[in-house]
């Protein structure tokens with residue numbers, strides 16, 4: 570801007586001009602996306618419109634180019650919504666998530682796909698898998714690990730019986746609040762509802778502030794929030810989405826014991842996602858039950874200098890092999906050093922299943 574004296578009116582005029590420019594540019598971008606859809610359909614009538622690798626590249630580029638003063642993540646979130654609307658113009662994306670409405674998983678689904686996606690709550694993790702397998706929705710979102718409480722076994726087990734692949738990941742900072750309704754007698758709270766994982770994540774805070782309140786575990790935080798509406802002496806521990814959905818007030822904010830409390834969610838689908846430049850791969854491996862098996866499995870990763878990001882052991886459900894290992898590592902299965910490692914692991918293991926290569930979470 571020039572150095573002419575600045576007053577409120579001049580600034581607002583300038584904002585109007587800029588908004589007109591932004592409007593024109595977003596419309597032009599949406600027109601491009603529409604043309605991309607036409608080309609995709611011409612090339613393949615069954616074309617998949619959602620491209621996780623491209624979206625990750627767009628968001629990373631925006632964060633790199635961002636000159637401020639807005640924070641990089643904030644800027645990427647705005648572009649996330651623009652892309653979400655552009656994709657909806659190509660083909661609305663339907664996403665099943667572990668419900669009910671108002672859970673952190675819904676928040677994760679919207680963070681990943683943007684508000685233009687159609688999100689559908691499911692009652693259980695295996696239902697999310699089934700909906701995607703049946704083709705009733707394009708993708709599913711399920712929690713897989715929490716930084717405080719560890720892995721969500723149900724999700725790992727579901728992969729053992731499923732042919733679906735992992736198309737993406739999203740990490741959400743989990744903030745828990747103590748919520749009450751307008752009708753709650755705040756000085757008489759004698760019962761607190763929440764999901765068992767949330768109780769575990771807020772244990773110390775509860776011991777210090779509500780040592781005598783009854784802690785009642787329920788199936789989700791959203792269910793906890795719903796119950797509070799009906800009882801004058803109860804409170805709930807839940808997140809922002811549930812608070813908003815049930816119109817509850819936060820009487821204590823961010824009560825989780827660890828400030829870095831976060832949960833990682835997986836996007837599941839039927840898509841083999843091309844390289845984005847910063848990718849991860851997930852595999853499940855069944856090893857023969859013999860001494861040194863884990864060492865044999867991990868040695869090729871070490872030799873090829875591939876970073877492991879996670880290693881989980883689960884009892885095998887087939888009965889043939891005692892244990893299976895879930896391994897996440899950096900890299901994409903199309904990269905030569907990754908395919909070399911996978912080749913070696915196949916020779917050493919009884920069974921290997923590649924669950925997918927996908928862009929590392931950007932937001």
Ligand SMILES: O=C(O)C(=O)C[C@]1(C(=O)O)C=C[C@@H](O)C=C1
Nearest residue numbers: 602605619620623624652655656
């Ligand atoms: O590049 C594409 O393939 C597009 O469809 C465009 C676009 C975008 O708006 O940038 C939209 C949806 C896809 O998931 C990825 C990117």
